[in-house]
Amino acid sequence: METLDVSINNEVLRKVPDLFAKTRIVRNVSIRNTPPELQDRKNRILERWKGKSESDLESIPEIVAYRRLQEMLGSDPREILPAVEGMLVRGVLKGKFPTVNSAVDSANIISIENLVPIGLFDLDRIEGDVELRLAHSGDEFIPIGKSGPEKLKMNTPILRDSKKIFSAVGARDSKDTMITPASKNLLLFSWGTSEVGQEKVIEVLDKCASLIQSNK
Numbered sequence: 001m002e003t004l005d006v007s008i009n010n011e012v013l014r015k016v017p018d019l020f021a022k023t024r025i026v027r028n029v030s031i032r033n034t035p036p037e038l039q040d041r042k043n044r045i046l047e048r049w050k051g052k053s054e055s056d057l058e059s060i061p062e063i064v065a066y067r068r069l070q071e072m073l074g075s076d077p078r079e080i081l082p083a084v085e086g087m088l089v090r091g092v093l094k095g096k097f098p099t100v101n102s103a104v105d106s107a108n109i110i111s112i113e114n115l116v117p118i119g120l121f122d123l124d125r126i127e128g129d130v131e132l133r134l135a136h137s138g139d140e141f142i143p144i145g146k147s148g149p150e151k152l153k154m155n156t157p158i159l160r161d162s163k164k165i166f167s168a169v170g171a172r173d174s175k176d177t178m179i180t181p182a183s184k185n186l187l188l189f190s191w192g193t194s195e196v197g198q199e200k201v202i203e204v205l206d207k208c209a210s211l212i213q214s215n216k
Contacts, residue, residue, distance in 0.1 A: 001209060002027070004123075004187055009133035012157065016072045020198055021132055024188040024205045025123060026212050031181050034105045035215055041109050042097040049092050057085060062115035065195035070170070073134070074155040083117035083170040102215045103179050103186060110208040116201055117170055118208050119159070119189040121177040126187060128162025132169065141165040143172040159189065186212065 002025040012019060057063045066082035081089055091097055092112060099105060107118045135152040141164065142149050152158065152168055159167040166174040169191065179186065188208055192201045 001025070001206065004126075004130060006130045006132055006159070006189070009131060011134055012073070012132060015074065016069060016193060018194045019069070019191065020193070020201070021189065021191045022198065022201050022205055023190075024209045026186045026188065026209050027184070029103060029184060029186055029212060031179060031183050032102045032215075034099050034102055038102065038105050038109065038215060039099070042099075042105065045109065045112055046092060046095055046097055049088070050095070052093060054089055054093065057088065060115065062196060065193065066117065066170070068195065069191075069193055073157055075153075075157075080171050083119075084111055084115050086171075087112060101179065101181075103183070103212050106211040106215060107188070107208050110204060110211060114200075114204045114207070116192065116196065116204040117190055118204065119167055119169065119173060119187075120179055121166060121173070121187040121189065122179055122183040123185040123187040124183070125177045126161045126166065127164075130159060130161050132157065132159055132191070134158070135165075135168070139165060141168070142175045143168075144175050144178050146175065 004023045004025060006021040006023060008021060063085055067077040070077040070082055104120060107120045111118045135154060135156040135158050139152045140149040157169040158165050159169060164176060166177040188205050190201045190205055
């Protein structure tokens with residue numbers, strides 16, 4: 001399957017030597033309303049987590065691993081929840097699973113089912129090489145749902161192309177590369193450490209790509 005190389009800045013690797021980044025590209029997608037089969041799958045996820053609380057997350061290896069990754073990069077995982085934990089705490093554990101569109105919902109479903117984060121971006125809005133680095137003083141971007149730029153905290157892990165920052169990894173993504181009905185080619189991104197394992201992350205991205213393709 002087609003991929004896009006993401007270089008990891010040395011500043012990041014000094015903090016997390018075993019960090020890796022993986023991608024998949026899905027082309028010729030038609031973004032549509034979430035079909036019933038995906039809604040049914042979301043309902044099954046909600047049923048599976050029904051009655052569970054935040055304390056139940058403490059013993060889940062993937063949750064612990066991504067908390068530790070965030071700590072190693074210099075962020076407090078209690079202040080900014082890692083991506084999957086955030087979806088669970090803010091939504092699923094409260095009986096809610098937001099509906100966006102066929103592609104975004106596919107990524108969220110696979111992410112929750114496997115407890116591995118997936119970033120989803122409009123590939124055609126990404127320009128040049130992509131780098132994973134830490135935010136510097138003055139770095140900013142326009143998050144999804146906002147009309148103006150917001151400054152990023154120092155040491156926030158970010159994805160940037162040759163012209164702009166398009167993701168605060170695991171926290172918020174940019175309005176510039178969000179998935180819209182006009183999106184045709186998608187970039188799937190995930191990351192992890194040896195605690196999670198490269199094979200698992202690759203498998204999760206492949207599952208996500210397949211689900212998006214089956215609903216395009």
